[in-house]
Amino acid sequence: MSRLAVRRWTVGTIAIVVSVVVFLVPFAFILVTAAKTAPEASTLSFSWPAEWKLWDNIAAVLADRDGILIRAFVNSIVLTVASVVIMVVLAAMVGYVLQRKKSRWNGIINFFVLAGLIVPPAVVPTIWVLQGLGLFKTLGGLILIEATFGLSFCILLFRAFVSTIPRELDEAALIDGAGPIRLFFQIVLPLLKPVIVTVIVVQAVAVFNDFANPLYFLPGDANATVQLTLYAYASSSTSAGQLNLLFADILLITIPPLVMYVFFNRQIVAGMTSGAIKG
């Protein structure tokens, strides 16, 4: 074996061992604790469960408080799908016109986009506005909030990607008699697919996993999201010594983002590298 190959193997092996300890052990801990009985889980030890109770625990979590977790799942999925759809369509429209049309407003618009990315939202005044609109404590209100707070990031990605689409295409479509709306929705939007996939996956994971916004803008059990129920569950199950159920809950709500990642893994990296992340 050459020196290079030896180094490849030693460095690789060390990296794998370190990654197992640092990254896989916490995940394995979630899984084995979720499969234990309550007394066994309460010892907090990292050990193989004496009895494999994973399905019982998941069933118990789902049945807790009249299936509040199932309702929370439905809420979270509606929230995620609706807000991501709004974000993608509106941000693509802005990113496209912002890149294509040179006008004296561009500087100001770019400034507001960046401000939206950097400035922390003012919480209580936002509640005050939502209350004025009659949207406080409604799922619809939270959908609009998530969409608004995600817009800036999406616009930046779309603007960068639109610059890779040749303008000649727009001109050709125009000659063929397409109006601006058809041009955008039928020609440009399909071409944005790589970055749309990236935006959908990144934002869907972010919205589904979001805790602070539902906490502020959608309090109450009636329409809780999965992160809120997990948080509420943490205090009730820790006091009741049911860590196994808590971890079954964590495991359960990690599945949707994980599935998304497994399906779109390649596209995320492709979308990021194809000009989406550049300064």
Add this chain to the structure above:
Amino acid sequence: MAQTFANVVPPQVRNRRRGAPPATRAGRKMRSMYPSWFYIPAAALYVVLFAVPTFASFYFSLTRWSLFDVHFIGLDNFVQFFSDPQLSQAFLHTLVYAVITSGLKVVLGLALAVLLTSSLIGRGYLRAVTFFPVLVSTIGVGLTFKVLLDPFDGVVNGALSVFGIQGPGWLTDPNLALISVALVDVWKGLGIATLIYIAGIVAIPQEYFEAARVDGASAWKVFRNITFPLSWPATGTVVILSLIGGLRSFDLIWAMTKGGPGFSSDVIASVIYKQYQAGFYGLSTAGNVVLFVVVTAVMIPISIFINKRSVDS
């Protein structure tokens, strides 16, 4: 642009409507292809749910406020914020937290990305496994590590005791709590930093590395003179994103310590929530304004510096 368009369009199209000079007409049509009303739906959301609350926060931070009742009290909220040691400490904690997390994300993310773009066994596995924590919700990560870091029965201190080390009370020691949470934040966010750095390193033309190899440069020299300077835009992105995230961090701190023990891991964002919960809406909004000022004051010089460097290189 109007010029090119006039050249592309065949004469019969150009002359369809007589009288209008072709270039102007084409120019006008090109402009209207990108309708300004495409801005309107996004702008409406932005103005109503983001800009208005932000501007309103400057006024409400000067009031005693119950959502229904507004009572103007001037700068009292800010005076209280900075004179109350429990509140003003949060200010310092926020900066410490942001610096620790973004510093470590830059160093470790770059190191990992260099490792993961070199030829290495198990590269695909390593890329996937560093990204996994990104997918778990912050609350889930926080609750998991709260159990792992338990001072008596936790797995981390259990592992340390095998080596004869008495592990500290990671989350119960006031001197350590903030740093422990910051380390968990790094664990969770490292995957994103690494991904951005991988994208940056992959974009560097291979010729540079080949030339360096021909010249017999050492691995360290290649890193020092090629990889690091040419992945500067990626560094900028990582620093900016992790600083914004670090300064605004709330979920993880709330899930792991709730700002405790005492107020030793309170940050501005958790103070905002505590004051909101207690019904002090004016004081909570003042916290928001403080956070706004901190974020702006930190981000503007840093983004100017990063942009200048990337133009130079």
